[in-house]
Amino acid sequence: MDWTSDTPRPNQLNHHPIVADRIDGESYILAPVSAVAGENARCKVTMLDSNGTTRWQYEINESACAVHGIGDSLIADATGDHRPNAVAPTTEKRLYVFDAENGSVEWTQNLTSFGYAGPVVLTAPRRLVVQPAFDGVVFADSADGTLQWKYDLNDTVYAETHVVHVPGSPNPDVAVGSTAKVSVLRPNGTLEWQRSALATWLAKGRLDQRDILVASGGKEVTAFTANGTKLWQRTGIDRPAIDQVTDGDGDGTPEVYVGSGGDTVAALNARTGKTEWKTTLSTDAKLLPAPVTGDVNGDGDSEVVAVTNHGTVQVLDASSGEVLASHERKVKVWVHPTVCDIDGDGADEILVMYGDGRVVELSYHD
Numbered sequence: 001m002d003w004t005s006d007t008p009r010p011n012q013l014n015h016h017p018i019v020a021d022r023i024d025g026e027s028y029i030l031a032p033v034s035a036v037a038g039e040n041a042r043c044k045v046t047m048l049d050s051n052g053t054t055r056w057q058y059e060i061n062e063s064a065c066a067v068h069g070i071g072d073s074l075i076a077d078a079t080g081d082h083r084p085n086a087v088a089p090t091t092e093k094r095l096y097v098f099d100a101e102n103g104s105v106e107w108t109q110n111l112t113s114f115g116y117a118g119p120v121v122l123t124a125p126r127r128l129v130v131q132p133a134f135d136g137v138v139f140a141d142s143a144d145g146t147l148q149w150k151y152d153l154n155d156t157v158y159a160e161t162h163v164v165h166v167p168g169s170p171n172p173d174v175a176v177g178s179t180a181k182v183s184v185l186r187p188n189g190t191l192e193w194q195r196s197a198l199a200t201w202l203a204k205g206r207l208d209q210r211d212i213l214v215a216s217g218g219k220e221v222t223a224f225t226a227n228g229t230k231l232w233q234r235t236g237i238d239r240p241a242i243d244q245v246t247d248g249d250g251d252g253t254p255e256v257y258v259g260s261g262g263d264t265v266a267a268l269n270a271r272t273g274k275t276e277w278k279t280t281l282s283t284d285a286k287l288l289p290a291p292v293t294g295d296v297n298g299d300g301d302s303e304v305v306a307v308t309n310h311g312t313v314q315v316l317d318a319s320s321g322e323v324l325a326s327h328e329r330k331v332k333v334w335v336h337p338t339v340c341d342i343d344g345d346g347a348d349e350i351l352v353m354y355g356d357g358r359v360v361e362l363s364y365h366d
Contacts, residue, residue: 001327002349002361003052009035009042009357013067015334018351018359020342021075023084027342028100030086032070033357043069045088045096047103050342052361056103064092072118072160079106080127080143087129089115095131097145107145112137117176120161122187124171130185132157132176140189149189153178159202160243164211166192166226175213177202182215182224193228201290205245205254207270214256214270216240221258223273232273243290243336245270248302248318257304259288259336265306265316279321285309287334293318294339296364298347303364305350307333313352315364325364331356
């Protein structure tokens, strides 16, 4: 363990992921640290530096602070000034755009509900910040925070939002996963396509040099091409949590990495949906967040990183699923880890959001 942030909360329920990036040699670690509602509740958008020290915090209204106080967040150039922003939705029913360096508020947008899923930034044909609210209303704002359009999906949105390139479309579109469907919206706010699918989670990848979308929820995992054609569907997988579609083992075909059943990590072939390997971890946890990949030992190849609800972090071989290393902190974990080369040494560090609001950084060495 490299460090633990000084951001504790009197609960074990923090479950929105850390966002991390290294831009122009400077590291940004954005942590949505929330608390349960009640007296002295504190929900703070928190930016950490590379050694876990708090750079800045922004506290949302105490009366709105709750377990979803700060939703999935983003580090991107939202304002078009070539500088990073921190973008975060809150239970105030508001989207915030901050200066990532100092935490000053650039602009805000009122929403129809709190934001669970996070935003994306489109850069063509114009810069837009697109944020779905939990109630399914999708908002698009210009770089200065002016509302450009809204689209009501009439469905609940949990899943991560993605920028997707649809063949034949002149500009990138936005993919939104909701509880019953996957929707792709054009930059002008009209519907490109919509398909029925359980989409509590939504991940994007590349297959044959084109984008694909993979949705999961309930006991299903469904893959679509970027134009909405169904590639395959798997059923009978207990609570399949996904976050990444990437070629982790370097065989030329991407994998869908799935956490399921509280104790199982699997790699599915993104072309066919067939299981390439499956590993049962030594845990009796009730759920398993989505696994992620990264080059955590700096050898140029990817490893798989999985966390259990009981607080164990495990590094697995991306080709076989063999467990290579583990670390245990006896605090609940509800969300996938984040991997990023925070210190610029060529190896990705592992960042874990624990339920108590603390961020832990881990390094792995063979």
